[in-house]
Amino acid sequence: MNKVAQHGIVVGQEMKLRLCALLTLSLVAAPGCVASQITSLRSPWDGHPIKTVTGSYSCPAIPHIAPGLVTDGFYKLDDPTHSIIDPIRMEAYRRSSDAVKSAGLTIVRAADDYRTSGVLQAAQCAVERMNTLARDGALAGSMSSNQAYYVQGWVVGAIAIAYLKVRDSGTSTPEENASIRRWLLNVAEQTKRYYDVHRTAGHGDGLNNHLYWAGVEVAAIGIAANARSDFEWGIKVYEDGINQIKPDGTLPLEMARGSKALHYHLYALAPLVLLAEFGESNGLDLYAHGNGSLHRLVNLCISGLQDPTPFEKATGVKQEVPGRPSGDQIGWAPPYLQRFRNPVLMQMVAHAPNLSVYYLGGLPPIK
Numbered sequence: 001m002n003k004v005a006q007h008g009i010v011v012g013q014e015m016k017l018r019l020c021a022l023l024t025l026s027l028v029a030a031p032g033c034v035a036s037q038i039t040s041l042r043s044p045w046d047g048h049p050i051k052t053v054t055g056s057y058s059c060p061a062i063p064h065i066a067p068g069l070v071t072d073g074f075y076k077l078d079d080p081t082h083s084i085i086d087p088i089r090m091e092a093y094r095r096s097s098d099a100v101k102s103a104g105l106t107i108v109r110a111a112d113d114y115r116t117s118g119v120l121q122a123a124q125c126a127v128e129r130m131n132t133l134a135r136d137g138a139l140a141g142s143m144s145s146n147q148a149y150y151v152q153g154w155v156v157g158a159i160a161i162a163y164l165k166v167r168d169s170g171t172s173t174p175e176e177n178a179s180i181r182r183w184l185l186n187v188a189e190q191t192k193r194y195y196d197v198h199r200t201a202g203h204g205d206g207l208n209n210h211l212y213w214a215g216v217e218v219a220a221i222g223i224a225a226n227a228r229s230d231f232e233w234g235i236k237v238y239e240d241g242i243n244q245i246k247p248d249g250t251l252p253l254e255m256a257r258g259s260k261a262l263h264y265h266l267y268a269l270a271p272l273v274l275l276a277e278f279g280e281s282n283g284l285d286l287y288a289h290g291n292g293s294l295h296r297l298v299n300l301c302i303s304g305l306q307d308p309t310p311f312e313k314a315t316g317v318k319q320e321v322p323g324r325p326s327g328d329q330i331g332w333a334p335p336y337l338q339r340f341r342n343p344v345l346m347q348m349v350a351h352a353p354n355l356s357v358y359y360l361g362g363l364p365p366i367k
Contacts, residue, residue: 040226041222041226041228041231041282042223042282043220043223043224043281043365044278044280044281044335045165045365049168052119053117053118053119054120055119056119057110057113057121057124059110059121059125060106062102062106063099064136064138065100065103065133065136065139066138067136067137067138067139067140067141068142068143069097069100069139069141069142069143069148069151070096070144070145071092071096071097071144071147072093072096072147072148073089073093073145073146074147076089077089079258081256081258081260083257083260084259097151100138100151100155101151101154101358103129104154104155104156104158104159104358105158105358106129107130107162108158108161108162108358108361108362109362110123110126110162111126111161111162112162112165112362112363114126114166115165115166120169120171123171124171126162126166127169127171127180130162130163130176130180131172131176131179131180133159134179134180134184137183137186139156140186140187140190143194146205149190150205150210152187152191153191153213153214153217154359156184156217156221157217157221157359157361158358158360158361158362159184160184160221160361161216161360162361162362163180163184164220165361165362167224180224181224184221184225185225185227185230187221188218188222191214192230192233195210195237199211199240204253208251208268209253209254209264209268212237212241212271212272213271214237215234215235215237215238215241215271215275216234216275216278216359217234218230218233218234218237219231219234219235219237219238219275220234220278220361223281223282235275235279235284237275238275238276238289239289239290241268242272242289242293242294245290245293245294249296249297249299249300250265250297250300250314251265251297255311255314258315259319259320260320261315261319262305262311262319262320263319265300265304266301266329268297269301269332270331270360271360272294273336274335274360274364276294277365280339287340295340298340298345302342302348305325305329305348306344324353325352326352326355327352327353327355327356328357330345330348330349331357331364332357332364333345333349333355334355334365334366335364335365335366337349
């Protein structure tokens with residue numbers, strides 16, 4: 001599809017399909033759009049069935065997670081770049097959030113174990129643990145701080161993606177599916193309210209990487225529950241994020257993060273790529289948005305991993321650079337590389353210790 005567009009050739013049928021896809025998102029029928037084109041929202045894991053096998057799976061227990069979460073940030077309060085960790089605050093953050101994160105990670109790992117091994121009990125484990133959280137209304141209550149909202153979004157977003165990985169396994173009952181989806185939708189409503197207020201007020205987290213991660217969370221929930229308004233909210237977040245990318249590929253709000261500027265460019269890139277993949281699964285060429293601005297961000301990040309000097313010149317401080325890029329830096333790369341060849345990035349992926357990103361629901365989608 002993109003190859004044709006890149007050569008400047010407008011194909012009537014392609015444009016028609018794109019129009020149908022766009023109108024499908026708003027539930028409006030258009031002349032010439034057959035009924036079969038108006039379908040449920042899809043994920044990158046749909047249409048890639050798993051060959052299941054019999055076998056046992058050790059399903060770790062998870063604690064009951066309360067509806068409310070009391071936690072706070074971990075950077076020094078007097079650091080305007082939010083890049084210097086306060087050890088005391090970090091310890092308090094870990095004590096208050098580790099159990100929540102651990103519960104979500106158990107589910108994500110079980111979903112990935114199912115996708116990689118085909119063992120149905122792994123999928124069943126993920127579903128049962130999700131249903132436990134849903135029954136408890138986990139993380140669907142009062143959030144004590146901005147950081148609490150971030151943790152809520154990271155963990156529930158990861159779980160929503162895990163649900164997309166196992167929802168076709170046949171291990172969940174209609175009642176369980178309804179319970180899980182209802183819980184996810186409740187959290188999505190909180191997330192949208194929080195970020196809509198902060199975007200309107202111009203708060204940093206209503207515009208920077210935090211918003212992009214919220215976009216992944218809400219879009220994944222939209223696909224899981226076939227809630228088009230949530231999916232569209234996530235797509236609008238993607239467009240807003242892409243529109244912030246400068247001609248040189250930088251994101252101004254992430255460049256302001258001092259020694260973590262490169263880190264936060266990579267951290268912002270990851271949810272944007274997955275949002276683009278969500279769009280592709282539903283007939284939207286989001287990679288082309290903003291004249292392909294996402295590719296400029298990708299190239300900047302790859303260059304920064306090779307040589308952080310431009311980031312150091314822009315920020316005036318030495319950058320934190322990993323010895324060998326791994327999931328936290330390039331977990332977004334496998335689906336991107338399936339569409340766009342980049343030899344340098346391919347080498348990074350080939351030598352990465354792992355490519356799992358917890359907050360993106362674990363292992364990336366591949367065909």
